Amino acid sequence: MKRNLYLLLSLVILASIVLAACGGVAPATQPPTDIEPAGTEEPVGTEPAATSGIAIISFVQQPTTLNPLYANQWFSTITTQFWLKGLWSFDSDNNPIPEIAAEIPTTENGGLSEDGKTLTINLRDDVTWSDGEPVTANDFVFTYEMYMAESNVVATRYPYEDYVASVEATDDHTLVVNFTEPFAAWLTSIFQYGVLPEHVLRPVFEADGTLDTAAWNTAPTVGVGPFVFTEWETDSHMIFEANPNWINPPRLEQIFIRMADDAAQEVAILAGDTDIGTFLDWSQADTINNSGVAKFVIQPAGYDEGWYLNFDPETTHPAMLDANVRKAIVLATDREKITQDLLGGQTVPPATFWDSTPPYGDPDLKPYPYDPEEAKRLLDEAGWVDSNEDGTRDKDGRELVLRYIASQRQLRKDVQAVVQQMWAQVGIGAELVNYGDDFFNGYADGGPMATGNFDIAQWSDAPNFPDPDRSDYWSCSEVAGADNPDGANWQDYCNPDLDVLFGQQATETDPEARKQLYYQIGKIMYDEVVWVGLWKDPDLWSISNRLQGVKLSGATPFWNAHEWTISE
């Protein structure tokens, strides 16, 4: 008995020694701490207002790069609002707010020429890079050159490749952009994600022949914004410190971005360890609102979940070519019920592609109601009846079974299953197919949509928000095929009337006239049932109660970061 006691005792001692040793392991194998503790520093006496507080933001995806040239992912682009401002940002109501530009160019102030082909932008003369060098028009010219350089593997050349003829600096603070034709979408696309510091990056480009591998891409120590980049440890965190020299000095001392996956993010929000949560899900709304430490915030960003239909007579189901059948499909789908049952009833179906991009959605158009009786009548009228009594309508020996495709996302699979049941009520069959990454592949890569291997495809998309242009999805010149593998119109929809309107809006630089054109476009697409909205798909955020003054926006979410404060 005594021996056993000894055994137990020695085991306990052994365990505690090892535990102590384990405690010692932590600092020993820890990577060298090249990072200063981010604790409160001496209050800065000379500054007009002392900064204080750290805002903690969680990102559920890691930014791939910080250089806007290579930003191929939303989290990379939204980060620039902290440290790399562009000409202007957009506020919560989508109004442009000048940043480096002295004012927003208009035809009235002479910034936009009468023919809409030349944009003259006056830059503020008091803006400096965080290292003290002045920001000049030459930085913008350099940025344009870098977008177009063949040796740079940039994310996109839109709009410079297709619409911009040249970018010039007529003097240090005057930037002139010449378009190949009047270009209505300039406000949301010209230097939207910031400007590159020529004095830092030109030498790198000349030495390496490319900016692809520049250290600045992941450690941009020189920027222009309310905060300055200080460190980024991939998959862990990113830190931006206050930049007191920015034209709108920030009130927070630091922005701390923590990389955390969905499950980690939710726990951190509920524990009060995260001030801003990103990319949330509708199902998290109640949990967060009831937590007492944070609130759930809905911010429209132009996105709508919707159906894209196949109009190519060679590949689509013949029924899809009949507008009345398309309408019957919509009438047979209870979209209200889908949003109620699967999305917590917090969103509604849009009538047009532009309902989430104010002011371009026509408020007079209402989503088609759920009316299965009318759907049956329309299908009967169109000749689709169940002649062989197998439960599915048919015509000329062809069953009315539609190939309904989507990505692998669980929510979409659920919606597909629910819709299949609803359609069965009126005798429409559905073949449900889900794709992986190849869903969006182009024609050359055999993508299911590009090659027409679908009748109805579902995904969430937006125009170049807050600009409404998305005409490439439905214009005749973009129809994808063997002769045009780069075409963006995978639906193969071609309507000459719509094409004329798309052409007009692209060059219409008067906002009111452009809005009217979009009302007409929306009406045609609504009547012809060219696109079917399932639900408005805004950005879903959470903001902690201790973080004050946050006004998110759809296009540039962190546009007012300099006004944020922390209250304990």
Next chain:
Amino acid sequence: MVNYIIRRLAQAIPQLFLISLILFMLMQAFGDPIASLGVRTPPRPADRERLRRQLGLDQPVYVQYLVWLAGNDWMKIDMDGDGVAETPGKRLGVLRGDFGNSLVSKRPVLELITERLPNTLLLMVTVELVVIIFSLIIGVYSAVRKYSLFDNLVTGLSFVGYSMPIFLIALLLMYLFSINFKEWGLPYLPTVGMFDPEVGRTPGQIALHMILPVLSLSIISIAGYSRYVRSSMLEILDLDYIRTARAKGLREMRVVMRHALRNATLPFITLIGLDIPFLLAGAVVTESIFAWPGTGRLFIEHTAQSDFPVLMGILMMTAIAVVIFQLLTDIAYSYLDPRIRIE
């Protein structure tokens, strides 16, 4: 012995080639790296085609494999899309130590991996130590006190622990020790990350942030391994030489710790030898749930983006580690067990 090591290493080379070839082929099934490059909308077809060309993804698979293996500094590539290869390549290839650059971040793969490795090792080595110690203690004690209350309790608990998925354990621990404890006004543990930004990256902070992930990862392994130790201990304790030792009048403590335990741990060493290379690969689920910046998360993030240079880098690193640690285990075995001799 030296001959044996050389022979084993020579065998490993064709093995690694074959592994790399098979993995590279499997990567092709992962999906299209370009498809996941869109901001939130699919990339424009014109950009898609340009990116494919500039990244070399328009080349046949065997060319891509060759470039990955041997680099492309001996050939020219077409960057501007006019069909004429004009730009000299810059990559050296794996054989010359260049694992290429990530397709999404353009950063060197080796840099990405070596950056995470310390974090992963810190977490995983701690876990492995905790697991070894506790499974030995629990296993030995259960074996010595067979069918006692402690043994039955531990047996029951280890079945519960072993059958719980790790994400459930992790989330339960986080909700209990972080959210609920905070609500109840008790001292609570931090949820995610490696340190609290208000305090900074101090050893104390890191240790505090390690408690929950280490606990979650250890529970399942301890549950499994302690059963293993228990059964091999039970086997040994019934053998004749243990009875002889007892008959000699040795103290029970000495019999168990010296005579029985040393032999019972031999199979356990094989198990740990197999475990070690996978410590490098990190813990995918746990690292994700606790936002721990390790190689497991690196792997899962880049899987979602079909970033095959990074995936190949991590997989090859693991493959090489498996080969090396297998060899080390075999050598260690021959020292520990006099019955085994390496020719």
